[in-house]
Amino acid sequence: MRRYSLGYLISQTFKSLTRNSMMTFVSVAVLVSCLVVMGTFALLIGNIEVNLNKLGDLNQIVVFCKLGLEDEAVDEIGTQIRALSNVKKDDVKFVSNEQALLEEKEKYKKSSKVFENMEKDNPYPDSFVITYKDAEKVADLEYELSNIEGIETVKCRADLAQTIDSIKNGVIIAFTGFLAILFFVSIFVIINTIKLAVMARRQEIYIMRYVGATRSFITTPFILEGISIGVFSAGISFLIQWFGYSKLTDVVGSDYYMLDFLKFSDKVNVFGFFDTNITLIVLVSFLSVGIITGIIGSMISLRKYLKA
Amino acid sequence: MIEFKNVSKKYPNGTLALDDVSLTINDGEFVFIVGESGAGKSTMLKTLFREEKITSGSLIVDGFDLKKTRNRKIPYYRRKLGIVFQDFRLFHDKTVFENVAFAMRAVGESTKSINRRVPTILSIVNLQDKVKCFPRELSGGEQQRVALARALANNPSIIIADEPTGNIDPKLSLEIMNLLIKIHKHGKTVIVVTHEKNFVDYFQQRVITIKDGKVVDDKVGGMFDA
Ligand SMILES: Nc1ncnc2c1ncn2[C@@H]1O[C@H](COP(=O)(O)OP(=O)(O)OP(=O)(O)O)[C@@H](O)[C@H]1O
Numbered sequence A: 001m002r003r004y005s006l007g008y009l010i011s012q013t014f015k016s017l018t019r020n021s022m023m024t025f026v027s028v029a030v031l032v033s034c035l036v037v038m039g040t041f042a043l044l045i046g047n048i049e050v051n052l053n054k055l056g057d058l059n060q061i062v063v064f065c066k067l068g069l070e071d072e073a074v075d076e077i078g079t080q081i082r083a084l085s086n087v088k089k090d091d092v093k094f095v096s097n098e099q100a101l102l103e104e105k106e107k108y109k110k111s112s113k114v115f116e117n118m119e120k121d122n123p124y125p126d127s128f129v130i131t132y133k134d135a136e137k138v139a140d141l142e143y144e145l146s147n148i149e150g151i152e153t154v155k156c157r158a159d160l161a162q163t164i165d166s167i168k169n170g171v172i173i174a175f176t177g178f179l180a181i182l183f184f185v186s187i188f189v190i191i192n193t194i195k196l197a198v199m200a201r202r203q204e205i206y207i208m209r210y211v212g213a214t215r216s217f218i219t220t221p222f223i224l225e226g227i228s229i230g231v232f233s234a235g236i237s238f239l240i241q242w243f244g245y246s247k248l249t250d251v252v253g254s255d256y257y258m259l260d261f262l263k264f265s266d267k268v269n270v271f272g273f274f275d276t277n278i279t280l281i282v283l284v285s286f287l288s289v290g291i292i293t294g295i296i297g298s299m300i301s302l303r304k305y306l307k308a
Numbered sequence B: 001m002i003e004f005k006n007v008s009k010k011y012p013n014g015t016l017a018l019d020d021v022s023l024t025i026n027d028g029e030f031v032f033i034v035g036e037s038g039a040g041k042s043t044m045l046k047t048l049f050r051e052e053k054i055t056s057g058s059l060i061v062d063g064f065d066l067k068k069t070r071n072r073k074i075p076y077y078r079r080k081l082g083i084v085f086q087d088f089r090l091f092h093d094k095t096v097f098e099n100v101a102f103a104m105r106a107v108g109e110s111t112k113s114i115n116r117r118v119p120t121i122l123s124i125v126n127l128q129d130k131v132k133c134f135p136r137e138l139s140g141g142e143q144q145r146v147a148l149a150r151a152l153a154n155n156p157s158i159i160i161a162d163e164p165t166g167n168i169d170p171k172l173s174l175e176i177m178n179l180l181i182k183i184h185k186h187g188k189t190v191i192v193v194t195h196e197k198n199f200v201d202y203f204q205q206r207v208i209t210i211k212d213g214k215v216v217d218d219k220v221g222g223m224f225d226a
């Protein structure tokens, strides 16, 4: 493409976008919904992930000893636990009843009165936090642990992890389906928008072809039109996502203060390559998805004209 | 040079529009193509500007083997041709100047060379006074002259006209034919499909007669007897 036709191409694109303003509007609206759903989805998954991590290492089982055991008996339990094959020997952590009491006091500082009487008569048992090696054999391990003399209860954190994990999977499946449909609709609408633009300029295209205009000269304005739809949509989606998400986390965050929420300014690691903040990730993904959708849409409607 | 060798064209619906056509048109020749309606004249022109691909045989124009030329190269081939249709095909929302300039823009010419060349071409077709007019302000003959100017814009070596006077008042048709002769005298190859017996007989040029997709007559100084 020679430099001096650039102005021509851009003016053609904008003429076409405005001539076709209703369809352009519909295309942008559909693509915006698509992008916002995608963004919401990604942020939701991100937040689930963050809160899961906060729960700590999930390959853990806590066992509580019977109350009032002698120190030797507790040591013996520790030895037996370490001897089990599915237990990481070096990761067995003993939590004494005093420690447990301290931790609980720390957690509920405001209502410290409750704990006053507990100093003399500690209601907490000694416990061991065990990290296991193989998640598949957790049931066997639980059984072995419950058979050890002096162990009262066995609590597996995997239950919680599994619940959250299955919620996450449900969210992923539902959103992926929804997203696929929205993408399909977006591309369909863009195809039709561009097709209308092509129809409106049918005669022009015909004449361009027989005076010897190249394929790229003929199709570029339409591709640019698709790209502009993508860029507009990405911009609008970003603003909606940004305002919507900040408002939402403000409201929800104040009700559920034990949950952590990602912020747009948070830094995250991208595929292990580099760290960047969420704002940039959202913006770049919206732009690339928007532009790619626009290009795919216009390419499909131009297929016929890509021949000579 | 244009060389049809055993060219056949069968449309997808089975119509055999060209049937084993062989003929040569040299550079700078003027040729009338005549024949009944449905004989295959327009099809012949369409194979020339590669609107339609030939089914068999070979068609070589100025070194381009149209059966083998890649789609990507076709635009550059078409720049060697100037095409004029019966129905003018002008843009009604563009001025005379812009209609002609459009052909040059479409091949990436600079505004500077457009501004220099368009007035020159418009004066060749005697439309220098109508530069700023819109097509609806012109007669049919004048509109066809604009179309002719557009066909000339990129300085093609071959002019192809499919019934250029078909939509024009007979009195104004002669003007168009005279222009085509003038262009021929400037050294261009000119191929004109026409139904106008008077002109064919009057101008005494080479006449190729087509019937049912076959060349049935081809002689210089020929007469119209389709
Ligand atoms: N696109 C097409 N698809 C199928 N058949 C076609 C097509 N174009 C032309 N034909 C057929 O091919 C034959 C030749 O048509 P063509 O247009 O070349 O005739 P013509 O000599 O130009 O006639 P006219 O003087 O009426 O313009 C006709 O039978 C016509 O019906």
Ligand SMILES: [Mg+2]
Pocket (backbone or CB within 6 Å): B041, B042, B043, B162
């Ligand atoms: Mg015809």
